[in-house]
Amino acid sequence: MGIITKVEFRKRIRAIQSEMATRDLDGLMVYGDEYRKENLRYVSGFWPIFERGACFIPRRGEPILAGAPEGEKYAREMCVWRDLRNIREFACVSVPEQIDYPLAKFSSLREVLGDTLGRGKRLGLVGQWDMAEPFARRIRKAIPGVRIIDGAGILQKLRLRKSPAEIDCLKRAGAMACAGYRALMATAVPGRTELEAAGAGEGAARAAGAEAIAFMVFGSGERTNTIIGRPTEKRIRNGDMIMAAMAVQYEGYVATVEFPFVAGKASKAQKELLRVLFAAANVQLGYLRHGVIAGEMVRAVRDVFRRHKLQKYDVYPPMHGIGLAEAESPYPDENAAYAFETGMCVNSDISLFGHPAGSNRIEEGFVIGKNGPESITPFIRGLCEKGI
Numbered sequence: 001m002g003i004i005t006k007v008e009f010r011k012r013i014r015a016i017q018s019e020m021a022t023r024d025l026d027g028l029m030v031y032g033d034e035y036r037k038e039n040l041r042y043v044s045g046f047w048p049i050f051e052r053g054a055c056f057i058p059r060r061g062e063p064i065l066a067g068a069p070e071g072e073k074y075a076r077e078m079c080v081w082r083d084l085r086n087i088r089e090f091a092c093v094s095v096p097e098q099i100d101y102p103l104a105k106f107s108s109l110r111e112v113l114g115d116t117l118g119r120g121k122r123l124g125l126v127g128q129w130d131m132a133e134p135f136a137r138r139i140r141k142a143i144p145g146v147r148i149i150d151g152a153g154i155l156q157k158l159r160l161r162k163s164p165a166e167i168d169c170l171k172r173a174g175a176m177a178c179a180g181y182r183a184l185m186a187t188a189v190p191g192r193t194e195l196e197a198a199g200a201g202e203g204a205a206r207a208a209g210a211e212a213i214a215f216m217v218f219g220s221g222e223r224t225n226t227i228i229g230r231p232t233e234k235r236i237r238n239g240d241m242i243m244a245a246m247a248v249q250y251e252g253y254v255a256t257v258e259f260p261f262v263a264g265k266a267s268k269a270q271k272e273l274l275r276v277l278f279a280a281a282n283v284q285l286g287y288l289r290h291g292v293i294a295g296e297m298v299r300a301v302r303d304v305f306r307r308h309k310l311q312k313y314d315v316y317p318p319m320h321g322i323g324l325a326e327a328e329s330p331y332p333d334e335n336a337a338y339a340f341e342t343g344m345c346v347n348s349d350i351s352l353f354g355h356p357a358g359s360n361r362i363e364e365g366f367v368i369g370k371n372g373p374e375s376i377t378p379f380i381r382g383l384c385e386k387g388i
Helices: 005-023 038-044 070-080 109-116 131-143 152-160 164-187 195-206 221-226 268-285 295-309 379-386
Strands: 027-033 052-058 062-066 084-085 122-125 148-151 212-220 241-250 254-257 319-321 345-348 350-352 359-361 365-367
Touching: 005 038, 005 052, 005 152, 027 038, 027 109, 027 254, 038 052, 038 152, 052 109, 062 109, 070 084, 109 122, 109 131, 122 221, 131 148, 152 295, 152 319, 164 195, 164 241, 164 254, 164 345, 164 365, 164 379, 195 212, 195 241, 212 221, 212 254, 221 241, 241 359, 254 379, 268 295, 268 350, 268 379, 345 350
Parallel strands: 027 122, 062 084, 122 148
Antiparallel strands: 027 052, 052 062, 212 241, 241 254, 319 345, 345 365, 350 359
16 A cells, blocks of 8 residues: 555544535535546545546545546555445547456446435535536436535645655655655767757666656747647757756655756856746745745745746746645745645746846745645755755
């Protein structure tokens, strides 16, 4: 099972069921697939490959995991719950043909929902923005009179502060990301291609124990202006700004690293741009502590950009939460009135895009603490402290 134990999963389900009772929900359906896997993994441990899945949580008792037959044995390997069912709606591909699974045993969506709701009609749904509309229609038709209520807020609230085991997973992901980034920087030199540098980073992170690379963003030279983008066969030239972000996943938890640098010799204008990014990152650090109003941090970072007359290159807020998703709550802007709390885990996202000298950002992970932040990506933190 890895670091997140069944005891912790049971604790999560009890907290969810308590919130369900408060909201008068008879059941909760938590949807997930290979791309939007975070909520499903939070409640079950399962992360689909190809197929779709959902965890059905009754008001009392253990959940039911519904998936599809190709991944049934894999689901039994990952999922902490014993009651696993196959439903045809979660088959792995969307094709006109009806795929035959001669060895599979299927349940109907009506049966799974009936066992979840009992005689109730109020179904909370987590992931309604992620699932296909035809499947949402089938949910509404499966149980006559069922009322579907948005239940996303239940999990958002619970996932906001991380447990010690979750923080440990993020620290491990951060260490693997740092190992990958060292290899990426060593390979992102004049004459090598973007793909070579990205591949070196991904390979090193995998070798360090990463279960997945959630994404790799890469651009060099003029391609840094894309804000996000994938590595290409473009050869890196002397003086190219390198914009490379790598998100590394361990036990479902994702740490992202990005450090702005120049391949070969940096120009005076590039150095000045990088100094501002480092200054903003170091200012932000002082606000990542329990009790600080999140909007104050955003304003402090943007004040650095304003002082250097670079605010027009600032395209989005400088921080977001991390966990089972690469970007999750908290995601503050200048008007955010809530306070940071001990146990929140966040990633800086300090960026300037469209500047004539190049574009770039800094991404490093932290755990919010009572007396200040703890870095989960110390290699990147050390580079930011060193600066140019």
